[in-house]
Amino acid sequence: xxxxxxxxxxxxxxxxxxxxxxxxxxxxxxxxxxxxxxxxxxxxxxxxxxxxxxxxxxxxxxxxxxxxxxxxxxxxxxxxxxxxxxxxxxxxxxxxxxxxxxxxxxxxxxxxxxxxxxxxxxxxxxxxxxxxxxxxxxxxxxxxxxxxxxxxxxxxxxxxxxxxxxxxxxxxxxxxxxxxxxxxxxxxxxxxxxxxxxxxxxxxxxxxxxxx
Amino acid sequence: xxxxxxxxxxxxxxxxxxxxxxxxxxxxxxxxxxxxxxxxxxxxxxxxxxxxxxxxxxxxxxxxxxxxxxxxxxxxxxxxxxxxxxxxxxxxxxxxxxxxxxxxxxxxxxxxxxxxxxxxxxxxxxxxxxxxxxxxxxxxxx
Numbered sequence: 494x495x496x497x498x499x500x501x502x503x504x505x506x507x508x509x510x511x512x513x514x515x516x517x518x519x520x521x522x523x524x525x526x527x528x529x530x531x532x533x534x535x536x537x538x539x540x541x542x543x544x545x546x547x548x549x550x551x552x553x554x555x556x557x558x559x560x561x562x563x564x565x566x567x568x569x570x571x572x573x574x575x576x577x578x579x580x581x582x583x584x585x586x587x588x589x590x591x592x593x594x595x596x597x598x599x600x601x602x603x604x605x606x607x608x609x610x611x612x613x614x615x616x617x618x619x620x621x622x623x624x625x626x627x628x629x630x631x632x633x634x635x636x637x638x639x640x641x642x643x644x645x646x647x648x649x650x651x652x653x654x655x656x657x658x659x660x661x662x663x664x665x666x667x668x669x670x671x672x673x674x675x676x677x678x679x680x681x682x683x684x685x686x687x688x689x690x691x692x693x694x695x696x697x698x699x700x701x702x703x704x705x
Numbered sequence: 706x707x708x709x710x711x712x713x714x715x716x717x718x719x720x721x722x723x724x725x726x727x728x729x730x731x732x733x734x735x736x737x738x739x740x741x742x743x744x745x746x747x748x749x750x751x752x753x754x755x756x757x758x759x760x761x762x763x764x765x766x767x768x769x770x771x772x773x774x775x776x777x778x779x780x781x782x783x784x785x786x787x788x789x790x791x792x793x794x795x796x797x798x799x800x801x802x803x804x805x806x807x808x809x810x811x812x813x814x815x816x817x818x819x820x821x822x823x824x825x826x827x828x829x830x831x832x833x834x835x836x837x838x839x840x841x842x843x844x845x846x847x
């Protein structure tokens with residue numbers, strides 16, 4: 494399975510908890526200067542203060558970025574990294590809860606990294622024998638992974654749980670290595686997806702700036 | 706969505722102040738708590754979240770009643786099997802649905818025998834919830 498995946502990139506469980514996905518705090522108005530009452534230039538001709546590009550060019554990027562997001566999502570579905578449950582999460586996101594998916598995924602990352610540390614800590618114990626505790630952690634991991642649509646991570650957790658139920662320590666070690674690899678890949682890809690989404694929201698805001 | 710509203714509005718035993726179905730989510734996993742809460746909310750179902758079976762018992766002892774209880778299996782302090790048995794022993798007859806990532810029959814069988822009305826394997830989806838709500842409605846009509 495790991496041969497089919499590209500390299501996960503640098504990804505250490507201990508550092509991962511420091512990364513958090515946040516939507517941009519600045520509005521399009523703050524970026525472009527449009528709406529400045531002191532000297533409002535025509536919106537379409539002013540240059541974005543951050544990028545130096547004309548506003549109309551930034552606006553066109555929203556479509557390209559949406560296409561990029563769709564391509565990345567299609568890839569992740571094709572690879573089996575995500576399943577339709579991720580689409581269910583997106584359907585639960587609306588104007589009343591515009592950051593729902595990123596909030597849930599952040600919770601998932603935070604909880605998963607605790608579980609991975611716990612699992613590795615258990616297996617590294619010299620006199621390890623508490624497979625029941627390992628099973629409890631893995632049930633959590635299976636449940637949360639399936640709930641966000643993290644299909645490959647879930648499947649590895651299920652195999653890991655089976656090795657744990659057989660008291661197979663070597664099998665558990667192999668499963669943990671694979672789980673950490675799959676989780677890293679998932680996290681990197683979801684970060685990429687949310688970064689594109691942030692850029693798309695910003696670009697769409699520039700295309701349709703708020704009227705005074 | 707019209708079918709959804711019809712299903713939800715057709716259930717008796719709703720919150721008399723808000724006229725909404727009420728549900729209790731019993732799950733120790735924060736991801737699942739967040740998603741299930743949002744899922745139920747999106748269907749117009751008032752819901753409360755607790756983190757284990759003992760908290761589910763305590764909230765019922767405080768006098769609260771729910772049309773629907775979504776009960777996880779594996780939880781600390783008190784698991785779903787024990788909590789379901791205790792709730793039934795307390796005389797709670799409302800719909801209790803087991804929701805778990807387990808798929809092995811022997812694990813599920815004990816859970817069902819504890820007093821579940823239904824069991825759904827995670828992840829919970831809108832279509833699974835609608836199936837659950839049909840059971841809630843049927844039970845209310847009996």
